[in-house]
Amino acid sequence: MPTDPIPTPDDADGARPLRADAARNRERIVTAARELYATRGLNVGLNEIAHHAGLGVGTVYRRFPDKRELIEAAIAEPLREMTEVAGQALRAERAWDGLMLLIERGAELLTRNLGLRDAALASDETRRDLDTHLQVFEDIGCALMDRARAEGDLRPGATNGDLGVILWMVTELAAHSVHTHPDAYRRYLRVLTDGLRNAPDRGPLEPELADADYLAIGRHWAAN
Structure with a gap:
């Protein structure tokens, strides 16, 4: 019986990651951060950004382990x-x-x-x-x-x-x-x-x- 692929650490949704998927996720994170930072300032947490992007918070942390990198990309x-x-x-x-x-x-x-x-x-x-x-x-x-x-x-x-x-x-x-x-x-x-x-x-x-x-x-x- 076929089995589902085992999720890798870079995957928040359970599917085997592709470079294109990773790039899309990064863009979704940056877009979400840009929108939230613009309206609420830089104190917005990564959990809120992940929710706004429709992604798991683990994906946000993997793409941007340092919040300052996300701030720089978003603004x-x-x-x-x-x-x-x-x-x-x-x-x-x-x-x-x-x-x-x-x-x-x-x-x-x-x-x-x-x-x-x-x-x-x-x-x-x-x-x-x-x-x-x-x-x-x-x-x-x-x-x-x-x-x-x-x-x-x-x-x-x-x-x-x-x-x-x-x-x-x-x-x-x-x-x-x-x-x-x-x-x-x-x-x-x-x-x-x-x-x-x-x-x-x-x-x-x-x-x-x-x-x-x-x-x-x-x-x-x-x-x-």
């Missing part, structure tokens, strides 16, 4: 979008216009994808794994701030660190208003960015924060 596309936006901003004729494009589109991407926001605010190994991509965005933001300052469009006293704080503030608002008014953050983004622009009647800003202060604030923000 690769929004990271690519951030890099593209940064490139467009850098090519703007006037640095101020590029800076506003970077901030507005960056805020849109971060509010649309809570997982991406979590990664950007992270201060642990997750952030270090993704720094190659996120650093491009930050470096271009700093370059645009420097150019806008030299062109006279940036308010005296505004610093590169202010850019990150503005994005933290508006994306935090967006996270709390998503079910009530998803676009509410845009109003306050405008208020905050208007405060960066140079004008004859603008008074001096309060003293800038030290790099260590920004780092400490970011760590506390990410932890809470």
